[in-house]
Amino acid sequence: DQQVKQNSPSLSVQEGRISILNCDYTNSMFDYFLWYKKYPAEGPTFLISISSIKDKNEDGRFTVFLNKSAKHLSLHIVPSQPGDSAVYFCAASFAVRGGAQKLVFGQGTRLTINP
């Protein structure tokens, strides 16, 4: 049962335009949502997060939107730059034993920015 889904395996965007990456989830117990960026042969790098009590968070060119009623979040990148070409993972977290947080990841979307 895939609790976090990224339905677009790939996305191609022109440099300077907006990139919109989408993510859907099924579990109402998730309390934080995060986006990670991953280059080949490297570990995932944290980009931006949002608490389940908010609907928007912005950090420079990156904005994350959360629609709780639709169980949907999106990452907007404006303007898109060639260095943004990477695989993007959304993840959702919930509290578990000992104060730890479990992360559940989507399958990833490969973003390609074309010059």
Place this chain on the structure above:
Amino acid sequence: DAGITQSPRHKVTETGTPVTLRCHQTENHRYMYWYRQDPGHGLRLIHYSYGVKDTDKGEVSDGYSVSRSKTEDFLLTLESATSSQTSVYFCAIRNPPGETQYFGPGTRLLVL
């Protein structure tokens, strides 16, 4: 940079042999995690630790065990490696009160 190193970075082994991967952190973080990444699955949690000698299972823990005898090291052991355990393994840490997990560079494991 969360001060995480993983060793080895690459390993080739044979089916049936035990394998241990090491995650080392230098900043005294309490929470540590092991994930595996496979095509079409994103990252999946294998085991996590919430303190020295305190560990619990994740969603894909079968065939794996972990140990944490000191704060800075979290070891992942494949008791008898199988070809289905060919994967890229990532260690992560979390430093409360934030919710963000920070990842190491990964270990690429090939089981022949």
